[in-house]
Every structure is written in C-alpha cells, then in structure tokens.
Amino acid sequence: MNVNLTTHVGGYPRIGRKRELKQALEAFWAGRLDAASLDEAARSLRLRHWQEQKGAGLDFVAVNDFSLYDNMLDLACVLGVVPERFGKANEPVTLDRYFRLARGRARKDGRPDVAPLELTKWFDTNYHYLVPELAQDQAFRFAWDKPVRELREAIEAGHRAKVVLIGPVTFLALSKTPEGDPLDFLRKLLPAYRTLLEALARAGAEWIEIAEPILASRKDGKILTALQQAWNETDGIASVKGLKFLLSVAYGPIGSALETVAALPVDGLHVDATRGQGDLPWLLKNWPVDRVLSLGVVDGRSIWRTNPETWRAVVTTFREQRPQENLWLGGSCSLLHLPHDLGEETTLDTALRSWLSFAKEKLAELVIVAAGEAPVDALAAARAAITSRKQHPGVHNTVLRNTVAALDDKAIRRDTPVAERVTLQRERLGLPLFPTTTIGSFPQTAEIRALRARLRKGIDDETAYQSGLDAALREVIRNQEKLGLDVLVHGEFERTDMVEFFGEKLEGVAVTANGWVQSYGSRCVKPPVIWGEVTRPEPMTVEASRHAQSLTGKPMKGMLTGPITILQWSFVRDDLSRSAVAAQLALAVRAEVADLEAAGIRVIQVDEPGLREGFPLDESERAAYLDWAVRAFRIATSGVRDETQIHTHMCYAEFTDVAGAIAALDADVITLEASRSRMKALGAVIEGGILSEVGPGVWDIHSPRVPEVAEISDLLVRALRVIPADRLWVNPDCGLKTRGWEETRASLKNLVAAAKALREEYAAVEI
C-alpha cells in the first residue's frame, strides 16, 4: 500500500506576508526600534513560518533559512570570515557588526565610511547575496551560533527540524580572494564547519541539509575534487557522527556530476526534479535504495499551479523501485523566490488566481503529490484550474503570433551604421564632447511614496496625485538644468518599479497587490505575472514624456524597460517559450518607441539590466539565449529614424561573457555599471566589438558616499584608455531611486565638474 511520503522544503519566504521583517529592519536602522524588538519580530516570523509548514502537513520544518539580511553573510559570520575593516577577527558578531558588513558603517552625517561587502546575483534569480571576502591569510573558526540558536528555538516549539546550511564548496566558490582560487581554502575551512556541525548535533539536530547549488552552474574538476574533499570521512563533513546529511542541489540538473555525487558518503540526496528532469532516469536506476532520495517536484521558481497528477505519476515509478521511507519530496529549490501567500490577492482576477500558487500554496501541493492515497477532490480542483487556463481566450492570439512569425531581418535592423547615426544625432542634439546624463530614476523619497500610498488608500484622488508628481517633475528638471547636465530624464516618480510599471499597462500581464519577493536585505520587488499574449492597448509613457520635454529646452530621454528585463523580472507563463514571450514584449516596446519618436522625443532609453541575468547557467544553452534576447532588443529599438538616439543601460552583473551580445544590440549609446570594478570590466566589453558610444558609470550609486571630482576624473581617464574621447559619455552607474537628494546633488555636481574639466583639457589640445 502507498504511504504518505516524507515532505520538507529547503527554505521559505522570510520577509513576512506583510513584509514585517522589512518594516522591523528599516525601523531598527532608523533608530526607531531597539535590538530586542527586532529580535522579537524575527523570532515571531520564524515561529509563524514553521507553523505554516507544519500546518500544511510537512514532516520537517526548515531551520536556518531565516536571515536578517542574507544567508551567505550569515555563514561568513558563523565561520569567522569578517574582513579586517570591520574590526578584529576575534570580536563577536554583534548586530551592529553584522549590519556594517551588509550596509557599511554610517558616519555621523549618515554616510558610510566602511564599504560593505559586495552584492551579487544568486544563481539565475533576482535575489542578491553578499560576497564573502577571504583574506590571503584567512583563518576560520566557529564564531557565531545563530544556526544552533534557531535549531533550539524550533525544537522548543515542538517541531521536527531539518537544519539547512550552505555547503562549504558553494560558500567558497561564491566568495572572493585577493588572488588565487577561493576553493583552495577548503582544507582550512573544514575544521570550523565541523565544529558548527558538532554544535548542531549537541543541540539535538537530526537531519542537516547541506546545500551545494554551485553544482547547477559548475561541474568542473576543481568543483568535484573540492566536493570529494568536503565530504571525506577523516576530516570532512562525513567525519561528524550522530547526524544525517542530505546533500541538495537546486537551480538545475546535476548532470555529468551524478556519478561523483553518488559516490559521496551522504545519507540522502535532494535534486531539482523540475529543471533536472533529465537526471531522474539515472537516479531511478542508480541511486542506492538504502539511502534517501528526495525529489524537488514543486517548482520554487514558478508561481503556476503544480500539475499534481503529472508528478504523482513520476513519483509512482520511484515508489515502485525503493522503500517508501527513503523517498522524500520537496521544493525544486528554496521557496524564497516566491511571494508568500496567494490568499492576500483578493483583487486578482478569479480565473487567473485559480491558476496560481505562491509559497504557502506550494506547501499544500507538495502534500498532495506526496499523499499515499489519491486526494480525489484536490486533484479534480487542480485539473479544473489547468483546463480553465488552457481554454482561456487570453492565452492565444493568432494575429499576434503571425506578426511575430512575419518579422524578418529587415524589421530588426537599422540600416545606417552606428558611427554615422551618432554623428547625425550629436549635431541634432547639440551635444558637447563627454555628454553628461543620468540613468533615469531620481530619489524615490518618502514624500513620493506617501503620495502614492494616499492615492491607494483613497485619501487623495488621481488629480491630487498627478499634481504632486508634476511638482516633483518640475523640481527634478530645474535641478538637472542647474547642475548643467546635457541629456535630462523625468525622474520616474510615477513608477513604483521599472518592471511593475509596464506590467500594469500591458495586456496579458497582471500585477499583484502583495506578491513581494525579497531582492536584497529589506528590499523587495513585486514581479508581474505574464499570463497571456502580451499586447500594448495604448501608449504607456508618451504623454508623460511629451509633457516632460515641454518643460525644458534640453533633450529629455524617453524611458522604457526593455523586453528581456520585463521578461526576466516577471513570473512568465510556462505554456509558451520564453523567446516567444520576449518577441511579444518587444513588439509592445517597439510600438511605444515609435510613438515616442512621433511625439518629438529625440533620445529614447530602453533599459536591459536583466540581459546578463537571463544568461543560462548551462553553457550549452547560452548561444541560443543571447540570440533571441538580442533579437528582442532589436525588434524593440530598430524601428526609428537614424537621428533618433537609442540608449540602453545595464548593471548588476559581470558583462565580460556577454560582450559580443552587447555589441550586437546595435544601440547608439550604452551606459554600464563600471565604477566598482574601476573600469576593469570595460576593456573586455569593448573588445566584444561595441561601436556605440559608451557611458561607463563613474559614481557607485549603491551607497550614499559622494565621489570627489578627482576620483571621477581618474575613472574617466581609465575609461579613455579603451573608449575614444568622441564616444565617451559621463554618467552614474545606475538609477538614483534609492539615494537621497543631498548626496545626489553633491555627486552630480562633481560628475558635471569632472566632465567639464576633461572637455577643457581636450579643447586645449585641439588648439
């Protein structure tokens, strides 16, 4: 007879269904909440989230998935990996020290004087982790008992706990060192990791999940050797007695590393059965029946309702081959990347709502797939929802599909070479050498957000909201003119977020009321849901751009989010290829670009910060991705006249490996984040063959620090080594929405001064 299989997840959203953690953190940072209250807020979230897992019927609750800021930062603190600039190595990890690592140390005037750890994308998600920094003589020690405390808390609350730890190989592979390969530190790290495990064992731990997602993106010899070393039985993880270890790999297949993994002395293996479906036949045949095999059947990256019958069928074949107590089910990855609770979405279209499942609903789905006896009603409900989705008229638009299919190479090419185009454009726009601009957003102040909150709550009407925005617009234009910037922006005050804004305007896309997903620290995004065929029912930004342009004699940039970024930062339908959805989005943006041009807008920026993020972890899929991604951008932007200047912008990533694709976008001007790498990445990008003009960022906008004129000049000189003077723009790294006005004005003043000084130098040379 079939029994209910053991269920667990590798992690659960921690920000809180009403973003309670965000509120508590931001109140603590602002000095409005004390440490004890922050601690209490965090504790009550952990207890609530465990209760949700248990209440749904899961066998384990996930412990140590919680974090006040980030799990990689947590593990760095646990292992004593704290760079010298944050104090002596043997100092304890206080809350103050922890947040300094994450956010820098504020001086009396509110500016940080210690640079925080660097933030980077976690695999191919929109979550960002803090990059641990290993010193050349790094020592490791068990320095912080946070995982042990949370384990005790769970046990005291009466839960069966599974402690989740980032594995030593992933930890090191994602860290940075001044020189050499961080994996070389493994032998030195292991004793501290073992001490942590022993402390967990003493506190009553049973199962430990060691997460090694790095295997989804790297399967090279170096990684596999490190993995073997990490698990060896003399001084590795497997030498710790009294615990059971579940090795887990999320975000992709194990593929060619399967044999190596199977030879490790682990008690169980958890795999991503959604992206790693190809691994299942091998596992069915080869994974030892006396060890646990855990299948991640519920997709932690997708908000679409699981098809429980499909998965029950897959699971049945495994049930038949092995003792059922050694077959577990879980999420494909942590549920961190999903919004918390669909129950909060009371205003969503009811049909659409029935197709969806957020983190809390995924727990219930997991239990349905794991049930020994078929839960007939639940299966029928899922079937009905899936059928209603298939039959909905919004998911197929023949006219649109034909338009996409009819796009030929002519439709995606600007015939005149970029060098000729930019010459025309400079003349038309009257731009000086080293033109200055900003990336789009200006500070989203508390006043702007309060304005929007008053509209949402019905305190203000649309007219009052619009007049508030208009005042901010006039102010931001006056500021830019006073600062002497050459190409202006409207500040994006009307946008909550650069993707959500377009999600609200496009047909076939829905936005949620409360579908928050953590992006980094306390910052969240509400990814739109692309559920159907995407069309643009009417112009989205044209009136606002025309109005902004009417308020200044300087060129005002039209400001759009590109098709790849909208795709990448949304939840995307799974019944049509991503490339096809991208093409639909691209046509919508193309129509908007045409309307902006017709309205007299001479410069149009189409942001693509999501381009690099969509780059597949699997090397074999990369070329095809770049091909359709570049094509989507060109569909969006190639419909304009030669004298209309197309800008694009990218940030938050290493661009080296997509340099060729960036060149192939054929934009007129490309602004790139570059200041933190001190222009190092720039050379490689230029070598990709970019013929466009380039604006490498000269101001790191991630902190309130104001760059001096000399620093900016120094960066410009470095940029000039790889970019000819007549193609260099001067701009910040990214938009300024998270900055305050004071540092914004001061930094832009220095930026313009540096550009002017350089102009004078060049004018002198020419005479």
Ligand SMILES: Nc1nc2c(c(=O)[nH]1)N[C@@H](CNc1ccc(C(=O)N[C@@H](CCC(=O)N[C@@H](CCC(=O)N[C@@H](CCC(=O)O)C(=O)O)C(=O)O)C(=O)O)cc1)CN2
């Ligand atoms: N989609 C997306 N992904 C991205 C980025 C991005 O910009 N967008 N950038 C990178 C990540 N960087 C990020 C940078 C900042 C924020 C961010 O600031 N998010 C805001 C939310 C933005 C937002 O929607 N703001 C709403 C405010 C919603 C809100 O909290 N309202 C309050 C009341 C208003 C208030 O007093 O604050 C409430 O309802 O209680 C608005 O402007 O209207 C936050 O977490 O605080 C997120 C990601 C990579 N991925």
Ligand SMILES: [Zn+2]
């Ligand atoms: Zn940016």
